[in-house]
Amino acid sequence: xxxxxxxxxxxxxxxxxxxxxxxxxxxxxxxxxxxxxxxxxxxxxxxxxxxxxxxxxxxxxxxxxxxxxxxxxxxxxxxxxxxxxxxxxxxxxxxxxxxxxxxxxxxxxxxxxxxxxxxxxxxxxxxxxxxxxxxxxxxxxxxxxxxxxxxxxxxxxxxxxxxxxxxxxxxxxxxxxxxxxxxxxxxxxxxxxxxxxxxxxxxxxxxxxxxxxxxxxxxxxxxxxxxxxxxxxxxxxxxxxxxxxxxxxxxxxxxxxxxxxxxxxxxxxxxxxxxxxxxxxxxxxxxxxxxxxxxxxxxxxxxxxxxxxxxxxxxxxxxxxxxxxxxxxxxxxxxxxxxxxxxxxxxxxxxxxxxxxxxxxxxxxxxxxxxxxxxxxxxxxxxxxxxxxxxxxxxxxxxxxxxxxxxxxxxxxxxxxxxxxxxxxxxxxxxxxxxxxxxxxxxxxxxxxxxxxxxxxxxxxxxxxxxxxxxxxxxxxxxxxxxxxxxxxxxxxxxxxxxxxxxxxxxxxxxxxxxxxxxxxxxxxxxxxxxxxxxxxxxxxxxxxxxxxxxxxxxxxxxxxxxxxxxxxxxxxxxxxxxxxxxxxxxxxx
Numbered sequence: 183x184x185x186x187x188x189x190x191x192x193x194x195x196x197x198x199x200x201x202x203x204x205x206x207x208x209x210x211x212x213x214x215x216x217x218x219x220x221x222x223x224x225x226x227x228x229x230x231x232x233x234x235x236x237x238x239x240x241x242x243x244x245x246x247x248x249x250x251x252x253x254x255x256x257x258x259x260x261x262x263x264x265x266x267x268x269x270x271x272x273x274x275x276x277x278x279x280x281x282x283x284x285x286x287x288x289x290x291x292x293x294x295x296x297x298x299x300x301x302x303x304x305x306x307x308x309x310x311x312x313x314x315x316x317x318x319x320x321x322x323x324x325x326x327x328x329x330x331x332x333x334x335x336x337x338x339x340x341x342x343x344x345x346x347x348x349x350x351x352x353x354x355x356x357x358x359x360x361x362x363x364x365x366x367x368x369x370x371x372x373x374x375x376x377x378x379x380x381x382x383x384x385x386x387x388x389x390x391x392x393x394x395x396x397x398x399x400x401x402x403x404x405x406x407x408x409x410x411x412x413x414x415x416x417x418x419x420x421x422x423x424x425x426x427x428x429x430x431x432x433x434x435x436x437x438x439x440x441x442x443x444x445x446x447x448x449x450x451x452x453x454x455x456x457x458x459x460x461x462x463x464x465x466x467x468x469x470x471x472x473x474x475x476x477x478x479x480x481x482x483x484x485x486x487x488x489x490x491x492x493x494x495x496x497x498x499x500x501x502x503x504x505x506x507x508x509x510x511x512x513x514x515x516x517x518x519x520x521x522x523x524x525x526x527x528x529x530x531x532x533x534x535x536x537x538x539x540x541x542x543x544x545x546x547x548x549x550x551x552x553x554x555x556x557x558x559x560x561x562x563x564x565x566x567x568x569x570x571x572x573x574x575x576x577x578x579x580x581x582x583x584x585x586x587x588x589x590x591x592x593x594x595x596x597x598x599x600x601x602x603x604x605x606x607x608x609x610x611x612x613x614x615x616x617x618x619x620x621x622x623x624x625x626x627x628x629x630x631x632x633x634x635x636x637x638x639x640x641x642x643x644x645x646x647x648x649x650x651x652x653x654x655x656x657x658x659x660x661x662x663x664x665x666x667x668x669x670x671x672x673x674x675x676x677x678x679x680x681x682x683x684x685x686x687x688x689x690x691x692x693x694x695x696x697x698x699x700x701x702x703x704x705x706x707x708x709x710x711x712x713x714x715x716x717x718x719x720x721x722x723x724x725x726x727x728x729x730x731x732x733x734x735x736x737x738x739x740x741x742x743x744x745x746x747x748x749x750x751x752x753x754x755x756x757x758x759x760x761x762x763x764x765x766x767x768x769x770x771x772x
Contacts, residue, residue, distance in 0.1 A: 236344075236346060236347065236359075237357055237359070239271055239273075239344070240344060240347075240349045240351075240357045240359070241351075241357050242268075242269070242270040242271045243267075243268070243269050243270070243271060243275055243278075243299070243340070243342055243344065243349070243351065244267075244268055244270075244340065244351055244355070245265055245266065245267045245268070245280050245338045245339075245340040245351060246265070246266055246338055247263065247264070247265060247266075247282075247336040247338055248263065248264075248266050249262040249263045249264070249266075250262070250266055250304065250306050261308070261309070261310065263308075263309045264306050264307050264308040264309045264310075264311070264312065265280050265282060265294075265306070265307045265312065265338055266304060266305075266306055267280060267296060267299065267304065267305045267306075267307070267340060268303075268304050269299040269300065269301060269302065269303050269304075270302060271301060271302075271344070272301045272302065273301060273344055273345060274298060274299070274300065274301060274345075275298065275299035275342045275343070275344055276297070276298050276299075276342070276343045276344075276345075276387065277297070277341075277342060277343045277387070277388065277674060277678060278295075278296040278297065278298070278299050278340065278341070278342040279293060279294070279295050279296065279340070279341045279342070279674060279678065280293070280294050280296060280307060280338060280339070280340050281293045281338070281339045281340075281341075282312050282316075282336055282337070282338055282339075283336075283337045283353070284335055284336060284337070285334075285335050285336075285337060286335065287318070289318040290316055290317075290318040291316060291317060291318055292312040292313065292315050292316035292317070293315070293468055294307045294311070294312060294315065295470070295677075295678055299342070315470070317468070337353035338353060339351065339352055339353050341360075341670060341674060343387070343388055343389060345389070346389065347359050347360075347362060347389060348360045348362055348388060348389065348390060348671055350670060360668065360670055360671055361667070361668050361671070362389060362390050362391060363390065363391045363392070363393065363668065364390055364391070364392045364393065364446045364447065364668055364671055364672060364675060365392075365393045365395060365444065365445045365446050365447075365667075366380075366392060366393070366394050366395065366445060366446065366447040366448075366449065367395050367397065367403060367406070367407065367445040367447070367448050367449065368394065368395070368396060368397070368403070368448075368449035369396065369397055369398075369399060369400055369403055369449070370396030370397060370398060371396075371626070371693065372396075372449050372496075372658070372693065373394040373395065373396035373397075373449075374394075374396070374693075375689055375692040375693035376394055376449070376689070377392075377394040378692055379685070379688055379689055379692055380392045380394070383679070383685070383688075384675065384679050387679075388671075388674075388675070388679075390671055390675075392675075395445070399606075400450065400451065403448075403450065404450065404454065406443075407445070407448060407450075407458070407463070410443075410444065410463075410665065411665075412461060412462060412463065412665075444663070444665060444666070444667055445663050445666070446662070446663055446666035446667060446668050446669065446671070446672035446675075447660055447661065447662060447663065447666070447672050447675065447676060448464075448660075448661040448663055449496060449658060449659070449660055449661075450493075450658065450659070450661060451656045451657065451658055451659075451726070452484040452485050452493070452656060452657040452658070452659060452725070452726065452728050453656065453726040453727065453728050453729075453732045453733075453736075454728070454732075454733075455484075455485060455487060455492055455493070455728040456487065456727075456728045456729045456730035456731070456732055456770075457730050457731070457732065457733060458661070459487055459492060459730075460730045462664060463663065463664055463665070464492050464493070464661045464662060464663065464664055465492070465662045465663070465664045465666075465669065465673070466490050466491065466492055467491055467492060467493065467494055467662060467673065467676055467677050468491070468677060469491060469494070469677065469681060473677075473681050476683045476699050476700065476701070477495050477698055477699060477700065478495075478498075478698050478699070478700050478703065480498075480655065480657070480720075480721075480725055481495035481498065481657050481659075481698040482495065483725065484655075484656075484657040484725045484726070484728060485657055485659045485728075487728065492659075492661065493659030493660055493661045493662075493676075494659055494660045494676050494677065494680050494681045495657055495658075495659050495686075495698035496657075496658040496659050496660055496680070496686070496689070496698065497657075497658050497689070497690065497695035497696060497697065497698060498655060498656070498657055498658075498695070498696035498697070498698055498716075498717070498720040499624045499625055499626075499655070499656050499657075499658065499695060499696060499716070499720070500624065500625075500653040500654065500655045500656070500696070500716060500719040500720045500723045501550065501551055501553065501554060501622060501623065501624055501643060501653045501654065501719065502622075502623070502624075502625075502640050502641065502642060502643065502653070502715055502716055502719050503515065503522075503620060503621070503622055503640065503641050503642065503643045503644070504613065504620070504621040504622075504623060504627050504628065504631060504638050504639075504640055505619060505620055505638060505639050505640075505641070506613065506616065506618075506619045506620070506621075506631075506636060506637070506638055507637045507638060507639055508616075508636075508637055509529060509533065509535060509616065509618075509619035510525065510526070510529070510619035510620065512639070515641050515644065516644055517644060518644050518645055518646070519555060519558075519643070519644045519645060519646040520646070521644070522538075522539060522620060522644050523538045523539060523592075523597065523599055524538075525538070525619075526538025526539050526618065526619050526620055529619055533616065534615075534616055534617060535616070535617060535618060535619065536612075536617045536618070537599075537612055537617055537618040538599060538618065538619075538620070539599060539618055539619075539620040539621070539622065540604065540608075540609040540610075540612040540613050540617075540618045540620065540621045540622070541555075541599075541600060541604070541609060541621075541622040542604060542605050542606045542608070542609040542610075542622075542623070543600055543601060543602050543604055543605065543743070543744060543747055544602060544604070544605035544606065544744070545602050545603075545605070545744060546737070546740050546741055546744055547602075547739070547740030547741055547742070547743040547744035547747075548605075548606075548740060548743075549563075549654075549736060549739045549740050549743060550624075550654050550656075550726075551622055551623070551624075552589070552600075552743060553652065553653060553654045554622070554642070554643035554645070554646075554651035554652065554653050555588070555589070555592075555643065555645075555646040555647075555651065556585050556589065556646075556743070557585075557649065557651060557652040557724075558645035558646050558647040558648070558649045558650060558651040558652070559581075559584055559585035559587075559588040559589075559645075559646045559647030559648075559649070560580070560581025560582065560584045560585045560647055560649060561581060561582055561584075561585030561586070562578045562581065562582060563727065563735060563739065563763075564578075564582075564735060564738075564739070564760065564763030564764055564766070564767045565577065565578045565764065565767060566727045566729065566735075566767060568724055568725055568727070570727065570729075572767050572768075575760060575764050579757075579760055582756055582760055583752070583753055583756040583757065583760075584647070585647065585756075586742070586743070586746050586752040586753070586755060586756035587752045587753065587756075588646050588647060589743060589746050589747060589752065590746045590747070590749075590752040592646075592747075593746060593747035593748065593749060594747060594748055594749055595748075595749040600747045601747070602744050602747055602748055609621060609622075609623065610623070610627065610630055613627070613631070614630060614631065614634050614636070622643055625694065625695050625696060625713065625716045628640060628694070628712055628713065628716070629693070629694055638712070639711075639712060640711075640712040640713075640715035640716065641715055642715070642718075642719060652722075652723055652724050653719045653720075653722075653723040653724070654723060654724060654725075654726050655719070655720050655723040655724060655725045655726065656725075656726050657698065657725070660676045660680050662676055683699050683701065683702070686698065686699045686702060687699065687702045690702060690706075694710075694713055695716075696713065696716045696717045696719075696720045697717070703717050703721075729767075729770050730770055731766050731767075731769065731770050734766055735763055735766055735767070738759055738762055738763050738766070739759060739763065741759075742755050742756065742758070742759035
């Protein structure tokens with residue numbers, strides 16, 4: 183009994199010690215939690231205080247309608263009025279942009295880029311200057327200067343960067359900090375070039391994080407964009423994805439676009455414009471007269487409809503002939519495509535050469551790469567003209583059928599030069615592996631050849647028919663998505679950063695493509711004869727139409743060309759394609 187009593191007392195003592203230890207640990211954890219909570223509250227309070235200070239400081243950068251003269255009653259002349267932009271901080275304010283609208287004319291707007299605002303400064307943008315650069319329906323016609331005195335009629339917004347954030351001073355005088363992130367969708371190769379430049383330039387300057395989402399090719403990019411709901415629809419939002427967005431979210435999510443998969447900016451070719459504009463998917467962009475002068479007129483024309491610009495030009499591209507000089511020599515290029523084929527065929531069986539020339543066709547055709555041959559043999563895009571109009575079938579049908587007949591001669595049941603089992607990747611592989619001395623390709627072919635260390639030269643594609651060969655010209659541009667979650671920042675990125683001449687030139691350095699800036703194009707032509715040959719093709723070529731039904735027309739023509747190359751009757755196939763194509767053209771052209 184005594185032993186059991188002693189054992190019980192020992193166990194009780196040990197239990198008491200364990201309880202006291204556990205109590206001490208609980209008190210320590212509670213004290214630690216209280217301290218952590220106190221620190222978190224202090225940090226939150228400090229962050230809130232800093233945010234208030236940042237917001238208060240941002241309020242010191244403001245814009246309003248008025249005049250900067252000493253006012254004596256109503257004696258000030260109307261010309262004294264305009265937008266006064268004040269920077270009452272000790273900071274340098276960058277990328278300041280002012281937008282003016284009128285209460286009685288909601289579609290009338292004017293925007294002016296002010297650039298940098300010095301500390302404790304005031305800048306005035308005169309009413310006359312703003313009116314001269316305005317667009318939309320004016321508040322009076324012609325604009326009456328007496329309207330300028332009515333301060334309450336004008337609504338002014340200001341956006342700017344203060345070193346810590348991107349801010350909007352809205353028309354009601356309320357300051358908002360805008361989200362500091364953007365999403366750009368592009369083909370993977372263009373996304374790589376943009377990523378490098380934007381990370382080095384735009385992000386440090388603007389303090390805005392830019393996410394570049396790359397897609398395998400232009401078709402995957404377009405499919406994802408088409409799957410997005412129309413801006414303003416119930417499915418559109420800045421967070422979450424429902425219903426119609428599921429397909430786009432899947433495509434974009436796989437590439438890393440985030441949960442909503444909605445881009446702010448889209449990098450695409452100009453022939454998309456007609457359709458995506460008809461669907462109200464892109465916003466108009468504004469350039470100053472000086473900015474417009476820096477771009478080639480063809481670049482601005484291709485990205486415009488109805489006199490309005492809908493994308494900032496990025497690069498040109500077209501089709502040319504690349505020649506492997508180690509296989510084909512450096513002498514004069516054959517004068518016709520038939521001679522070129524004979525020249526290449528003579529080298530087949532020598533040094534691993536298996537094909538006289540490589541030109542991508544693929545199972546659904548490729549009118550873009552076939553265009554120099556097709557146009558020189560009399561073909562047209564169902565009568566569409568560069569000015570947007572169209573010629574009736576009796577003008578172009580005979581040449582259209584003749585061009586199909588010439589393609590049949592080169593096809594799989596003819597000379598076997600054009601083949602539907604040779605697509606984009608197959609044609610490039612044949613050339614890079616030395617299986618063919620010639621490649622008909624866009625400027626990406628030159629980039630790939632240089633990467634492989636090949637010695638190549640570049641020139642125009644020789645004609646297949648009796649007419650001069652004409653290449654199709656595409657202009658890639660930066661489109662602002664109308665449903666962009668961060669549209670305000672997207673507009674500033676596109677119109678004020680990506681539209682800069684030095685930005686365009688730097689992007690061309692990173693990824694060589696024919697420049698859209700006139701000065702850069704002249705320098706390329708003078709210093710790089712191979713890329714200069716592509717510049718010349720873009721200068722002389724025909725811009726691809728941006729008809730709203732362009733995708734359908736392109737598909738009709740491509741499939742018909744592929745059928746003929748596979749061996750279908752060229753005349754019957756051409757007539758059927760001409761009838762279907764003209765029916766589509768007739769719906770879109772007056």
